[in-house]
Amino acid sequence: MQSSNLFKTIFAIFVALAAIYLGSSLLLARGRFNSAAAAETKSQACPSNDSGLSLPTGFCATVFADDIGHARHMVVAPNGVVYVNTWSGDYYGNDTPHAGGFLVALQDKGGTGKADVIERFGETVQSGGHGGTGIGLYKEAIYAESNDRVVRYSLPAGSIVPSGAADTIVSGLPLGGDHPMHPFIINAEGALYVDVASATNSCQLKNRTLKSPGANPCTELETRGGIWHYDANKTNQTFSPAERFATGIRNAEGFASDSSGRLFVTQHGRDQLRMNWPDLYKPDQEATLPAEELLLLKPQGDYGWPECYYDGFVQKLVLAPEYGGDGGKKIGVCADKIAPVAAYPAHWAPNGMVLYDKTQFPARYQGGVFIAFHGSWDRAPYPQGGYNVVFQPLAGDHASGQCEIFADGFAGAEKSPAQAAHRPSGLAVGPDGALYVSDDVRGRIYRIVYLGGAAGGAANVTPCPSLTAPAGARVVAAAKPPEGTHPDAGAAANAKNNSAVPPGATPAMVSLGKRIYLGQVGGAPCTACHGNNGEGTTLGPPLAGKNKKWLWSDGSFAAITKTITDGVPQPKNYRSAMPAMGGAQLTPAQVKALAAYVWSLNHAATSDQN
Secondary structure: OHHHHHHHHHHHHHHHHHHHHHHHHHHHHHHHHHHHHHHHHHHOOOOOOOOOOEOOOOEEEEEEEOOOOEEEEEEEOOOOOEEEEEEOOHHHOOOOOOOOOOEEEEEOOOOOOOOOEEEEEOOOOOOOOOEOOOEEEEOOEEEEEEOOEEEEEEOOOOOOOOOOOOEEEEEOOOOOOOOOOOOEEEOOOOEEEEEEOOOOOOOEOOOOOOOOOEOOOOHHHHOOOEEEEEEOOOOOEEOOHHHEEEEOOOOOOOEEEOOOOOEEEEEOOOOOHHHHOOOOOOOOHHHHOOOEEEEEOOOOOEOOOOOEEEEOOOOEEEEOHHHOOOOOOOOHHHHHOOOOOEEEOOOOOEEEEEEOOOOOOOHHHOOOEEEEEOOOOOOOOOOOOOOEEEEEOEEOOEEOOOOEEEEEOOOOOOOOOOOOOOOEEEEEEOOOOOEEEEEOOOOOEEEEEEOOOOHHHOOOOEEOOOOOOOOOOOOOOOOOOOOOOOOOHHHHHHHHHHOOOOOOOOHHHHHHHHHHHOOOOOOOOHHHHHOOOOOOOOOOOOOOOOOOOOOOOOOOHHHHHHHHHHOEOOOOOOOOOEOHHHHOOOOHHHHHHHHHHHHHHHHOOOOOOO
């Protein structure tokens, strides 16, 4: 009996020791697991989260390069070198281009996620170059748009930039007008597809002018408004109507090709439905019509411009007012045009596009396209939209789901052409699966990778707004405090209160004119082209400042009134025409009030002018 009790005691002690050992082992194991998890989390943290972008959970964006010029489209070589085409000219207010060639090679030799080698090549300002948008890679050579040509630079072994002169692949591409850029894509067989966008908004007899009818037939379509097809293997080809591949495409800036050879293009929808046809459209329809489009390109396909536009509310191509449309009911010839495979909110401006064909991103992104939306101007006086990168899932030749806002925050505090800090323009995918985004305001290149941490990358996904979403509230420019704005802030404020009223006008007229300018009265979206405070944009000249140079008058109250009344159908230094009264139906009293406010913008900085 005693031996039995002794055995039980020994067994109990053994069990207790085993439990202590097992518990300690579990704690140690748990500690090792937690340490490993913490180490994994730390290793997957964004190494330099300096982009300011909002992304789905698990993604990381860094600034790969900065200040390289007005960066447009990009391509990434198999060795990871990023090639960028940059642009200059009217589109950017004729500012001073970056020194050196307009083409840029960016290389990350140190593996830090940032370019530590930046080399420029190609034409310069001194050689007569203006840069361009389109760029591609084919048979270890760089193809680039330069002025009216697509050229080819051969890359020597061991160098990331060419050493010799460029060969001309095709020349004589049309320039001028509203859309002088020539994006392109080259497929695996060397077929070169070039966007030759429209010279006008809607082929009116008088471009962007109130109630001007459309040219019928629109002879512009013979040499513009479509996709042209050339051979990337041949030199010295010349542009002609004979090589037109598809028509009725106003401005196809983004190209993408899938593994089956299907070719997709984006289309910038037309502008100014309400502005030019106020009897047919409500004020908010300027901001909500028409939709932007994703098209599946077909040989000899006709996609409807200028006779048709895509109405996202009825989800159809409808007849444009220049060609007998009644504000969205009539279909007419549009029944025979090719509709888009997907559509997006009005005026977001789809620029670059790329098909994601790598595996670094979660599977849900593979086989879909990313689209860079440059951002709107024609939604004023309602909030602007776009200024983001969107993901569109695809299944074969059609969209397989609603688009998602993948990357946002490029513009910063305000989404507008005048105030946006950055605007996405081009997209490219690297051999490692990283997504690159270019910005054509300050020349920034972003690099986006997936680090994990979300189930399939689906966490924190933001759907695109509905095509039928309202325009939103009219935007009123925030008042700026006089303190700290600039050394003469107090003097400027006094001038506005006391002296900035033209002869023949009253302070009440200036006050009304400001409300008209901001779009609160009369429906004239002046801020879209001239900025919220008259600072100017790439679309229209500045109006503020006592040293401002007037392009169309002597700056007097009467002369400004006449310019507003008549419009500016053929701008001298800017690419967008101004319709009479800004496209609105202003009364004579409202025109004078607006002129008085514009005059005051130009005289507010001094107290002795009246």
